[in-house]
Amino acid sequence: xxxxxxxxxxxxxxxxxxxxxxxxxxxxxxxxxxxxxxxxxxxxxxxxxxxxxxxxxxxxxxxxxxxxxxx
Amino acid sequence: xxxxxxxxxxxxxxxxxxxxxxxxxxxxxxxxxxxxxxxxxxxxxxxxxxxxxxxxxxxxxxxxxxxxxxxxxxxxxxxxxxxxxxxxxxxxxxxxxxxxxxxxxxxxxxxxxxxxxxxxxxxxxxxxxxxxxxxxxxxxxxxxxxxxxxxxxxxxxxxxxxxxxxxxxxxxxxxxxxxxxxxxxxxxxxxxxxxxxxxxxxxxxxxxxxxxxxxxxxxxxxxxxxxxxxxxxxxxxxxxxxxxxxxxxxxxxxxxxxxxxxxxxxxxxxxxxxxxxxxxxxxxxxxxxxxxxxxxxxxxxxxxxxxxxxxxxxxxxxxxxxxxxxxxxxxxxxxxxxxxxxxxxxxxxxxxxxxxxxxxxxxxxxxxxxxxxxxxxxxxxxxxxxxxxxxxxxxxxxxxxxxxxxxxxxxxxxxxxxxxxxxxxxxxxxxxxxxxxxxxxxxxxxxxxxxxxxxxxx
Numbered sequence: 001x002x003x004x005x006x007x008x009x010x011x012x013x014x015x016x017x018x019x020x021x022x023x024x025x026x027x028x029x030x031x032x033x034x035x036x037x038x039x040x041x042x043x044x045x046x047x048x049x050x051x052x053x054x055x056x057x058x059x060x061x062x063x064x065x066x067x068x069x070x071x
Numbered sequence: 072x073x074x075x076x077x078x079x080x081x082x083x084x085x086x087x088x089x090x091x092x093x094x095x096x097x098x099x100x101x102x103x104x105x106x107x108x109x110x111x112x113x114x115x116x117x118x119x120x121x122x123x124x125x126x127x128x129x130x131x132x133x134x135x136x137x138x139x140x141x142x143x144x145x146x147x148x149x150x151x152x153x154x155x156x157x158x159x160x161x162x163x164x165x166x167x168x169x170x171x172x173x174x175x176x177x178x179x180x181x182x183x184x185x186x187x188x189x190x191x192x193x194x195x196x197x198x199x200x201x202x203x204x205x206x207x208x209x210x211x212x213x214x215x216x217x218x219x220x221x222x223x224x225x226x227x228x229x230x231x232x233x234x235x236x237x238x239x240x241x242x243x244x245x246x247x248x249x250x251x252x253x254x255x256x257x258x259x260x261x262x263x264x265x266x267x268x269x270x271x272x273x274x275x276x277x278x279x280x281x282x283x284x285x286x287x288x289x290x291x292x293x294x295x296x297x298x299x300x301x302x303x304x305x306x307x308x309x310x311x312x313x314x315x316x317x318x319x320x321x322x323x324x325x326x327x328x329x330x331x332x333x334x335x336x337x338x339x340x341x342x343x344x345x346x347x348x349x350x351x352x353x354x355x356x357x358x359x360x361x362x363x364x365x366x367x368x369x370x371x372x373x374x375x376x377x378x379x380x381x382x383x384x385x386x387x388x389x390x391x392x393x394x395x396x397x398x399x400x401x402x403x404x405x406x407x408x409x410x411x412x413x414x415x416x417x418x419x420x421x422x423x424x425x426x427x428x429x430x431x432x433x434x435x436x437x438x439x440x441x442x443x444x445x446x447x448x449x450x451x452x453x454x455x456x457x458x459x460x461x462x463x464x465x466x467x468x469x470x471x472x473x474x475x476x477x478x479x480x481x482x483x484x485x486x487x488x489x490x491x492x493x494x495x496x497x498x499x500x501x502x503x504x505x506x507x508x509x510x511x512x513x514x515x516x517x518x519x520x521x522x523x524x525x526x527x528x529x
Contacts, residue, residue: 040167042161042164063149
């Protein structure tokens with residue numbers, strides 16, 4: 001009787017050891033939450049009109065004249 | 072003997088199992104327990120401010136690079152420049168990532184506040200007041216970047232109120248009013264501790280200056296005027312005179328004259344090489360003609376012009392985030408204007424002009440220039456049309472705070488005007504929603520209760 005219990009306890013302790021020690025290597029990776037991108041899509045540019053281009057041209061001309069780039 | 076052996080054999084594996092799992096302290100780190108150790112958490116943050124590495128409290132040159140790239144004092148339509156964003160739409164993802172980076176500072180402040188509250192030592196008092204002040208400043212900065220301009224604060228989105236260190240907590244966004252009130256409480260708690268020790272950097276007048284900036288942003292005009300008057304009359308700081316302005320404004324690492332607080336005061340910062348490189352980026356885009364025109368027909372008489380720009384309109388001013396007495400004066404002038412005290416507002420503007428322009432003749436209400444028709448700012452912070460007096464205040468502000476990261480917030484505060492730049496042959500518009508940056512996308516993805524700012528979609 002005594003030997004029977006001893007055997008069961010010994011087997012149980014062995015199984016317990018394996019379970020406990022086996023569980024020691026836990027995963028350090030965080031759980032996956034989403035497949036979505038971490039970035040937002042940036043706004044798209046538009047084709048400038050001729051008026052826009054003329055405005056920029058005038059700005060640059062004013063600048064060049066003012067700082068003497070045309071001399 | 073047999074039973075004892077069997078019992079030991081059974082219990083031993085439980086005792087030794089997962090020993091590593093319980094060992095959570097990283098090697099080489101100390102979990103703070105004394106007042107001095109908690110104070111060192113604050114000193115670590117302050118060291119970053121003094122070295123110029125801090126982007127989220129006082130701010131550094133990286134912050135300026137983004138703010139000036141997004142704003143219009145430097146004109147991207149004349150030349151895009153090097154490593155400057157052409158407009159705010161380009162900085163969306165930088166900004167949503169930056170949102171995350173504010174919170175570790177809040178976490179450190181909360182750890183110090185939770186553990187030192189009620190301690191009576193001088194070290195604990197200094198560290199505690201620095202923690203409250205830094206947390207208040209972080210919230211103030213985030214309100215300006217991640218919340219819409221003050222309008223109907225009870226219904227506008229604010230920020231999560233993170234009042235304690237709890238790794239499992241996921242607070243959602245409060246209202247803008249609640250967030251601003253919370254930041255004000257932080258400043259008041261810091262001031263209750265009478266911060267005087269310069270070792271903790273954020274002393275009484277610095278905390279008051281940031282509190283005034285928050286009151287100004289939240290359009291509490293009487294609170295702003297009162298606090299700015301207190302600072303001007305009692306702090307001991309005086310407006311730097313014209314003759315000393317260039318030395319003050321272009322000091323590489325020293326806090327001089329009217330400068331109340333600035334980053335990068337450590338002249339042996341390991342980041343010095345980086346700053347000299349980034350400064351070149353800021354010098355690669357010329358100043359806008361609308362800014363240069365504000366200096367008038369004899370710009371060389373204005374010391375702000377001669378110390379800020381070279382002959383090709385490129386910036387020569389030392390780019391550092393700072394708070395100066397002149398900003399306090401300008402906030403007070405604008406607050407007095409909104410309170411209906413025009414003469415007081417005008418006399419403050421004249422005081423500043425006397426300290427900046429050689430032979431400046433005083434402005435009076437009758438001789439103020441008409442509101443310019445093509446100006447970018449057309450309405451004030453209250454949504455009313457610009458008047459000659461307010462235009463004069465905003466013009467002085469634009470000249471005074473050039474290259475200090477102010478213009479972007481001026482545009483945001485005063486009507487969020489839309490404007491465009493050409494970049495690589497395409498036209499990009501700074502639309503109204505872009506004035507408010509997105510919060511971190513991961514926070515929104517993981518928590519359906521967390522609301523993103525309008526305009527940002529996948």
